[in-house]
Amino acid sequence: MITEEGTRNARSGIGNPVTAETRLPVLEDPTKVAARDARELSRVFLGRLGALEEGTPEFQYIRNTLIELNLSLVRFVATRFRSRGDEMEDIVQVGTVGLIKAIDRFDLTREVEFTTFAIPCIAGEIKRYFRDTGWAVHVPRRLQELRITLAKAVDELAQVLDTDPTPAELAAYLGLSEQEVRQGIVASNGYTASSLDVPLDRDDEAGGSYAEHHGGTDPALDGVEDMAALKPLIARLGERDRLLLRMRFREEMTQSQIGLALGLSQMHVSRLLSHILTRLRGHLLLDA
Template sequence: MSMASTVPTESTQYGTHQADMAELGLPYVECPGDVAPKDAREISRIFFVRLAELEEGTHEHQYVRNTLIELNLALVRYAATRFRNRSDQMEDIVQVGTIGLIKAIDRFELSREVEFATFAVPYIVGEIKRFFRDTSWAVHVPRRLQELRIDLAKATDELSQRLDRAPTTAELAEYLNLDENEVIEGVVASNGYTAGSIDMPTDDTAESSSKLSDRLGAPDAQLEAAENVQALKPLIDELDEREKWILQMRFGAEMTQSEIGQELGVSQMHVSRLLSRITGRLREGLLAVE
């Protein structure tokens, strides 16, 4: 591995960081962002070994961590290429991806015996996808309507100031040179930009307003349990007396497998196999009934 362009020779005049890294036994990387990917992997491995030995919060630890971030920014740029169709957001994508890189560096351990790139890319991509999830539309709508929402928002602000009131649909249509139906379609689509929480109060004016979730129905857990019991009864009736006794001891008397084994005069392992076989038959029958 050649590090001539990034690691100073002995004749180089070291600055503060160079001297510190020499004491730590680490190469000084003058421009981490310019290091070739292959060299970056090798240098990163050296720095990860040292990072694990340094105390968090120290100057040396911070330097090693920051250098690792800069060395591996190429991983962020690589992951960002998956989202090239969002070129207008590329700067935000790289910034968010860098957060994922930092998380990966803080959680990486050489004992995992995997390449850091293999470990880090899922963190980076996951952080980018989370960014889109949190900042994108709650409901997917066509790009045309997304752009119309922005135009409507600007037009509404402009006309509200000019008219000193909220503009009508006809006024918005005239201002934007659109058909009224198009304006209505855009307004309806705008409702999909954000999703309201069911925990929001139904009446903002009331001091103790109820939540929407309080008015929503929910599945009755007891009803499902009753259905399962009724479905299990004929299946249990098909078991022999010994199998029924084992079920009664395990799930009725809540005895351990060892206690059941002592009662039957068999090993705990044999009881485990019997229970697996019995419950497996019941499960198959129950699924068939459903």
């Protein structure tokens, strides 16, 4: 517990010394500090943190203390997401990452309360966690958001119609095209995944699993070995050549877009890419 006198001492720099150069209060258990005192102490500790070199013992002490002082803030934000079904401890851990980012990015000169700055950071980190881990397959964010909208619309219309609404009824209700609604319904199937080992017919033990009756060898597997062989070859290329490959094949930019970004003509970009790919192909054939 921090007394009013202790808080005043913290503001004026009077208290138990952390080092010989600075005086800050030493807290036996920062997680038990009252919320009001935690806000005051956070301001003092944040002010000192900005003057320290990262990685020093004092920097680590103050940063860790700030995290513990504000864990109640993480739990407060985490309770908003309790209905998502995940373990609360997992949500708190993710929210703590947001708190740490808020501490590292906070700027006292903005004259904004740390809690005002930290809450969106914590909530954003938790939302990002659900967005990145809640889907069994990658689905564009637009369709992820549409899934939520459709789920609400289905519940609302079902109460009015006394039956599940059709895609056409959902489209009219939401002011969307029927095609957009169908895309959202298909995307919803990517939220969860079933095991391929589930029996095709649960009532027939001899029916076998889905995996036994469907699928085959993916022809793309033949390219895995080539990709493994290409990796060290690409690492030997110059910085500009690696940049060209990344822009063309990872970022999927057109040759014209690459030329515009690098100040080159589309024809020049085409020649450079052709030369790079010829070299890589030649190395692959030599190593085969």
